[in-house]
Amino acid sequence: MTVENINVENAVQRVNDLIAQEKNLSPALKASLEVLLLLVTILTNRLGLTSKNSSKPPSSDPNRKKAPKEPGARKPGGQNGHIGTTLKPFPEPDLVKEIRVDRETLPPGNYQSTGYERRRIVDLDISLFVTEWRAEILEDENGKRFVAPFPEDVARPVQYGIGVKAHAVYMSQYQLIPYNRIEDHFQDQMGIPVSAGSIHNFNKDASERLEFFESWGKSRLAESALVHSDETGIHIDIDGVRRWLHSVSNDSFTCFYPHAKRGCEAMDEMGILPKFQRTLCHDHWKPYFHYGGLHALCNARHLRELERAVEQGNQQWAAQMIVLLKAMNKATHEAGGRLEETESEQFRKRYRDLLREAELECPAPDETAKKKKGKTARSKARNLLERLDSERFGVKAPILSGASTMERQDPEALSTS
Incomplete structure (x- = not known):
């Protein structure tokens, strides 16, 4: 990665080489310098993370700009042969307003009305609507009262109707509008005081009904x-x-x-x-391999990690893999979701050949030289390469529309990150 025209990886490597050559450094100082260099590497790598090379959301990209769309061959608007749609008249208007012809503007003569030319305005009338239920009370000659029963859902002297509840749930759960803004909407538009607690209860009631x-x-x-x-x-x-x-x-x-x-x-x-028990598509996280039958590994995630390997590790195999995965995906979609066996095997061979080339550019660390127990730490690019190399686990190389497939195996063996 380059920051202010400084190649961070090369600079860190030079400092590590100098530390290794210096024989008079105390163990404590040497360890401190190594920790600082590690922190520098971690922080500089984070500087280059965007939504295109990591799982960060696009909203976190600094000074993000939308990529301009290339102009298409077709002109804007409906194309020839396209069946358009327009706003159709509603069956019955709620209000009719007639416009009379001003007779004074007409030339002399006799006229009779032959009908109307109609135009309609579809609008919204937001208003408070109150329904009052009145239960009849009867008394017999002894003064004993008999009250007609209210409907089951009319349980309080004053309560919210189903329309208020449904509207609040729609705004909260579908439109994802915060409670306080829903409160403002009901108060400002309809003069109905609806509290955040009531909205919460509406959502809870809807959840129970669903x-x-x-x-x-x-x-x-x-x-x-x-x-x-x-x-x-x-x-x-x-x-x-x-x-x-x-x-x-x-x-x-x-x-x-x-x-x-x-x-x-x-x-x-x-x-x-x-x-x-069927095909489970995911991001290669280990617990997912406990479920499903076949596994489809998300190539959208692979492409982001490959982009990071190119930008931060200058891994040329990763750049070639991006091109290959996109070509595989395009060919699969054009074939209707399934490739012919011959073409599929050709892609598999190109995939396996590229992985073998990647082993030369991004080799595994020397396990014989390690001083601590356990697996030697690997770079992010190496971890990605090992995850993409499905054949190391005895399964076929990945080919599937938009994702790679891997048969269910031991999750401990499949996880390399």
Whole structure:
């Protein structure tokens, strides 16, 4: 990585070489310098992280700019043969306003009305609507009172109606608007005082009513041929504990599940992956290999890590791998989602050949020279290379639309990071 025209990797390596040559350094000073150099390397690597070469969100990119779209061959607007849609009249208007012809502007003659030319304005009338229920009271000759029963959902002297509740839940859960802004909306637009506590209760009530749908949706996900799974830290403090947001999704359903843990305990409690037996697409994190049958490894994640290897490690094999993965993905999509065996094997051969070339550029550390027990530390580029080299685990090289596949193996063996 280069900062202010200084190649950080080369500078750190030169300092390490100088430290190794200096025989009079005390062990404490030498260790301190090594720690400082490590911190310099870590901090400078973080300076170069963006959404394109890491898992950071695009919103965190400094001075981010949207890439301009290349002008297409077609002109803006509807194309020839396109069936357009316009705002259609609603069946019955709520208000009719007639415009009379000013007879004084007409030339002399006799006129009769033959109809109207119609134009309609579709608008929104936001207003307070109060329904009062009146339960009749009867008394017999002895003064005994008989009161007509109210409907079951009319339980208080004054309460919110289903429209208020549904509107609040929609704004909160679908539009993701904060509670205090929903309060302002109801007060400013309709003069209805709705507190944050009430909105919370509306959401809780809706959640309880949707328990059957949640169970049904989870069962549909568990029965899918392919699901995508991921987890991310979220800025939610529940009972003093931060949460991880787990997700499992396919083309039709998405289930989000917050939990204090990141691993299998949370996934088991979520209740989808333990029942899932088909292809699971994920980011190569070790706990996912405890679930599913086949595994599709997310190439969007691979591409970001490869970009980082190119930018921060000057790894040329990574640049070639980016080109190859994109070509594989493009060819698979153009083939309708599945390549012919011949073309598939050609891509596999190119993939395996590139991995062998990468071994020369990014070799594994010398395990015989290590002084401590355990696995010798590897660079991020080396860790990525080992994860991409599926054949070291006795399985086929990855080929799949948008992702790489790997048969289920021992998660300890498959994890290299």
